[in-house]
Amino acid sequence: MATFAHLRTALIFPWGGIVLAAMLTLELPIPSASAQEEIVAPILGQEAESPPSTPEETEGTVAEAEGPIAIEQVVTDDQIEEKLRGLLPRYPGVRSVEVSVDQGVVTLTGHVEDASVQDRVRDFVRRVEGVTLVLNQTKTDAQVLTAGQLLAKRLNRFGNLVAQTWLAFLAALVVLIGSVLVAKLFSGSSDRLLAPLFESVLLRSVIGSVLALGIVLIGFYAALEVMGVARAVLSVVGLAGAVALALSFAFRDFAENFIASLLLGVRQPFRVGDFVEVAGHAGVVRALTTRATILVTFEGHQVRIPNATVFKNVIINRTASNAVRQSFDVVIGYDASAVEAQRAIASSLIEHGGILDDPRPRTLVEALEPNGVRLRSTFWLPVRGVDGDKLLSDARLKAKVALQQAGITPTPTSVSLSLSDRIDVTLTSAEGQPVVEPLPHPRAATVSPDRARSNLELDTAVAQSSNVSNDSQADPIDQALHVAQDVVGDEQDNILTHDLRPQKSVDEAHPPKQKPQADRAS
Structure with a gap:
């Protein structure tokens, strides 16, 4: 039978009478007055009172039961609470748990392992028959433990x-x-x-x-x-790999130079202090960064070459070995003895303190030219610790003195004129008188004999005293590195290490030669 509250609901809400009549006709269970007020209050614009929230509820999770919510419970709250109290402590990851059930609303408090266990426990409780709402207020280890x-x-x-x-x-x-x-x-x-x-x-x-x-x-x-x-x-x-592929397209140049720097750093075709030629640029290697290879020229200029360019191009390392071969040419006349000139040049080079004995210097006939016989002298020099330009200059000076002492002079330069018709040429002196005496030989000395003798003595003295070890000029490679040591713009650390290969000094590579007794006496 409908109560007074039921009749009041029907009078206040017009549709309530129809619903109440249908429920009485179908003999459906009629909700309690409080339940009806909770259903009708939102429709009438009234706000239903909600229980006060606690600080723990703000950190909990809520889960609603799936499917329709029964108005009258088949399973009582005590049965639900008893069942959950027996099952939840056995659930993996549950440290401690307290269960309270009120009208199908399950409130869980306690301590679980982590958030995943917290979610699984909530889903597990939601599946229990008779549960309409789950308030999971358990805390995890991260919230409880120190x-x-x-x-x-x-x-x-x-x-x-x-x-x-x-x-x-x-x-x-x-x-x-x-x-x-x-x-x-x-x-x-x-x-x-x-x-x-x-x-x-x-x-x-x-x-x-x-x-x-x-x-x-x-x-x-x-x-x-x-x-x-x-x-x-x-x-x-x-x-x-997918991320690297995407980044490689976005930063192609940067990635290319970076990979090239890694390969150059592993293979090390050059080291700091090596003199190399790359892509038309020559200089002393100062640093290798993830972006570029830095060279310093003998003129003191700094050159930055992208590592990808260095890796793809031909690299000529002129200081990779301990010695390097040098040469110079001399042209003598056909009337001079080529054999005597070869011996004179070779002996002068052997006496030089900076030229290596092994292999020995040699002078060969390079070509037969219209102006004379071209001789080419080859010899080996140390790479480190010497001024190659000064040593090559000393070698040429010694060869010049040796040829002069042997009475061999270079062939003069001649100019050939081709005329299509005969031309009468008359030679006259400064006074206008015709010259009938023969002209001097083109190779005649243009200075006085005393002056020529003095020049030869001076060149001989300098050539005999020339020695690389006595030269105060620094090694060009060391000088280039010293000039560039405070250069601004090194954005990254150097990948290469300094050249730690043993470097022989000039005296170690080529000990001073003992002159023959006759030479010392002279």
Whole structure:
């Protein structure tokens, strides 16, 4: 039978009478007055009173039951609470839990492991029959434990992980090392194994390198499978590869120069202090950054070459070896003895203190030209610790003095005139008188004999005293690095190391020669 509250609802809300009549006709359970007021109040614009919230509720989570909400409960609150009190403490990750149920609304308080356990517990409770709403106000370890307790928990978890996986890690390491060793053995014998299949040496080398790399990759994958992390690592590698591919298109030039700097840093075709020629530029290597290679010319100019350009072009390292060969040419007349000139030049070069004995200097006939016989003298000089330009100048001076002492002079320069008709030429003196005496030979000295003798003595004295070790001029390479040591603009650290190769001094590379007794006496 409808109560007075039911009749009041029907009178206040016109549709309420129709609903009440339908419920009486169908013999449906009639909600209580309080429930009806809660349903009707929002429709009438009235705000239903809500229970006061507590600070804990703001940090909790709420879950509603799926499907229709029953007006009259089939399962009582006590049954729900009793069931949850027996099940929730056994749930993995639940430290402690308190359950209270009021009209199908379950409130959970307590301590769980983390947020994932908190969500799973909420979903689990929502599935219990008779539960209409779940208020999960449990707290996680991060909210309850202190910093020391959290650290101890994580260390304990790490210790358990090590205790469970150390044997698998050792097995994976053995597999990886074994694959690397097998790849090295195969790479060493790949040329012999692939010779029956491929005739090209280059093709065998490339295929051998690819197969060796494949062996290493297979071993790496097998090691990951042994540890049980293959899928996770491969997914991360795939994602990293996709990101790297996208970035490589966006920063193509930067990525190209960076990769080139890594390859140059690993292979090291040059070091700091080497004199190199790259892409038409020559200078002393000062630094290699992730962006460019910095050279310093002998004139003191700084040159920055992008690393990609350096890597792609031909690199000439003129200081990679301990010695370098130099040469100069001399042209003598056909009436002079070429053999005597060769001996004179070779002996003068051998006496020089800065020229290496091994290999010995030599002078050969380079060409037969219309103006005379061209002789070319070659000799080897130390690369480090000497002024190459000064040493080459001294060698030329010694050769000039030796040729003069042997009575050999260079052939004069001649000019040939071709005339199409006969021309009468009359030679006259300064006084206008015709000259009938023969002209002097073109190679006649243009200075007095005394002056020529004095010049020869001076050149001889300087040539005999010339020595690289006595030269006060610094090594051009060291001088270039010294000039550029305070250059502004080095945006990054140097990838290369300084040249630590042993450098022989001039005296070590070529000890002073003892002159013959006859020369010392003279």
